[in-house]
Amino acid sequence: MRPWYGVAPVLDSVPLPESTLLGGQASVSYNYSEEPHRVFQQMANNIGISNTQRFVEGRRLFHTSFVDGKHSESPDINPVFTAHANQLGPRFNNVSCIGCHALNxxxxxxxxxxxxxxxxxxxxASSSPSGVTPDATYGLNVQQRAQEAGAPDYSVSVQAYETTVRALPDGETVELQKPVYAFKGPVPAQYSIRQAPQVIGLGLLEAIDETTILNLADPEDSNGDGIRGVPNWVVNPETGSRHLGRFGWKASKATLRQQAADALLKDIGVTSPVYKSLACQRGSPDCNATAGATAISETELQRLDAYLALLGVPAQRSLRSGYMDGIRVSPEHDVDPALIQRGGALFAQVRCVSCHTAQLTTGANHPFAELRNQTLRPYTDLLLHDMGPGLADTLPQGQAGASMWRTAPLWGVGSLRFVQGGVQNVRYLHDGRARTLMEAIAWHGGEASTSRGLFEALSKADRDAVLAFLESL
Structure with missing residues (x-):
């Protein structure tokens, strides 16, 4: 199977050109089922039979409630996953993975x-490149909900927004909003609030060789372009070895296995072979010394890891589909190829690709053959960049200082309006402060200041072309 789209006269299937394959041969074909909200839930297009089994078994756990073991889809029809009923931690944020990553x-x-x-x-409580001192009340993160009725209320909310207006050279204005947070419990000395990202193409990012990413780094700005790119180095909690971080808003996780286990522990209060005790959420140095059984077994953790790794990436929607005359064109396919092509060229012209690297290639060593030797267009370098004081939080992580963030992949941003249930529900940047792509760009400072200035200096028609290009990804 090759990723395909429909051409005239009746949406006949032909292979998508390579330029549209954001995830290589793992890219998801154009969708004609009128269900664009499901586009992030599709398996890699080139998946094999054995890995399809792993995928669906991991998907089951991703959708399982750790309260009653019920599946999020048709909970009274799908069989209950009884092994994971009554495993929710005493404190938690949500009861399932899908609870935060709705529709992925x-x-x-x-x-x-x-x-x-x-x-x-x-x-x-404090942090440095050598480590983090857990908060005395919360540990390493705030678990806002509790099972016990009389437990302290540790909820966190947006109290208000501070708004400013940014004026562009041609007079267009962009209103920016910065959240002000309220803590029901003690206000921690350092904190960082982060939205859950979409979970697509993660295995492809994991399959990129470290050397490929490190070759993009320029911590001393040796070429003088103002763009540095710094790797974040992460300690494997199971082995103590050091690896390149590539997941999370500050690249603080090295592998999908670590990322998944971290979320299970911190957001659901569920242990695994990576974090064997709830004491790991408190930052206890000997938390993995226990020999007892964990809530998630090694088998289930591997299945969850496989599911996340094998989720495909939607192909770029930059081509017109061959609908018959008089037939309704689905909104996701109502695109202007010439405008998108011009926007892509302008995106490169204003040097956004200095950080949002357009093309990378995966290595030959990932356990899943489907992810090896793929040419990707993720629009990320997976490195840390200083984005300026406007986007800074107060919690450094490893080499990621308060104002440093991993370049977020741009693949899938154009599908967010469908997955999130409308443009009014889409948020950008690490804390979800930006309501539009224009706002997200306007917040770019630090190393991105020059590119932002070049973008803002474009004519409105050219800026709209760049936005149309981003919406096609």
Whole structure:
């Protein structure tokens, strides 16, 4: 099977050109089922039979409630996963993986005064490149909900937004909003609030060789372009070895296995072979010394890891499909190829690709053959960049200082409006402050200041072309 799209006269299937394959041969074909909200839930297009089995078994756990073991889809029809009933931790943020990553998308858009229980609140008493001192009250993150009725209320919410207006050279204005947070419990010395990202193409990012990423780094800005790119180095909690971080908003996780186990522990209060005790959430140095059984077995953790690794990436929607005359064109396919092509060229011209690297190639060593030797267009270098004081939080992680963030992959951003249930529900940047792509770009400072200035200096028609290109990804 090759990723395909439909051409005239009746949506006959032909292979998509390589330029549209954001995830290589693992890219997801154009969808004609009128269900664009499901586009992030599709397996890699080139998946094999054995890995399809792993995928669906891992998917089951991703959708399972750790309260009653029920599946999020048709909970009264699908069999109960009884092995994981009554495993929810005493404190938690949500009861399942899908609870934060609804339809494999992002967190629910923040609403002032409402608890941010689909977002992560990382905290520390202090931190440095050598490690983090856990907060005395919360540990390593705020678990906002509790099973015990009389437990302390540790909810976190947006109290208000501070708004400013940014004027572009041609007079267009962009309103920016910065969240101000309220803690029901003690305000931690350091904290960082982060929305859950969409979970697509993660195995492809994991399959990129470390050397490929490190070759993009320029921590001393040796070429003088103002773009540095710094790797974040992460200690494997199981082996103590050091690896390149590539997952999370600050690249603080090295592998999908670590990322999944971290979320299970911190957001659901569930142990695994990576974090064997709930004491790991408190930062206890000997938390893995226990020999007891964990809530998630090694088999189940491997299945979850496989599911996340084998989720495909939607192909770029930059081509017109061959609908018959008089037939309704689905909104996701109602695109302007010439405009998108011009926007892509302008995106490169204003040097956004200095960080949002357009093309990378996976290595030959990933356990899953489907992910090896794939030419990707993820629009990320997976490195840390200083984004300026406007986007800074107060929690450094490893080499990631307060204002440093991993370049977020751009693949899938154009599908967010479908997955999140409308443009009004889509949020960008680490804490979901940006309501539009224009806002997200306007927040870019630090190393991205020059590119932002070049973009803002474009004519409105050219800026719209860049936005149309981003919406096609």
């Amino acid at each position: 998308g992002r967190s629910v858009a923040p609403v002032p005064g409402q608890r941010l229980d689909t977002m992560a609140v990382e905290v520390a």
